[in-house]
Amino acid sequence: MECDVCGRVMWRWPMLPGLWEEEIWSCSWCHAATHVGGEWFEVARPMYLPVGMRWERAVADGLPDNVSHAFGIFDTTLCGIQEAGMSPSKYWWLPERENACGACRQAAGVIDDRWPQAMRGENARVSVARRP
Incomplete structure (x- = not known):
């Protein structure tokens, strides 16, 4: 799948089968995500979020307590x-x-600089709802 933000190739997250079949695709360049399937959308593309609202704090036994790290992807x-x-974690990385x-x-x-200004608006990324 091609990233709608930067045009690079996205990779698919490994997912366990569940009640709602959903695929999550991520771009390793700009970190945009696209969700395909699921209960409510056929294609969902979360909008741009500023740096202070985009990343969760990373949690792991081997991380020092006195430094706050941002969780990226795949245990990194x-x-x-x-x-x-x-x-x-359930808390933002600030x-x-x-x-x-x-x-x-x-x-x-x-990563934030990789998002074109045109893709930062509330309606810049298009989600496609399932039709009844």
Whole structure:
């Protein structure tokens, strides 16, 4: 699948079969996501979010408590630390906090810059609802 934000190839998340068959596709360049299937949409494309609202704080046994890292994808922080079983927490990663990882902050800024201004509007990404 091609990313509608930057045009690069997206990759499919491995998913376990469930009640609502849904595929999640992500772009490793701009980190845009596209959800295909599911209960409510055939294609759902979440809109652009600013850096302070886009990333969850990473949680893993091997991460230090005194540094806040942003969860990227597949058990990896935005700065590249990989720990088995890493997951996003239920809390936002806030880049402006004093204990925010500087390398995660830099990576988040680079990823944010990859989103064209035209794709940042509320209605810039088109979702297609299932027809009854």
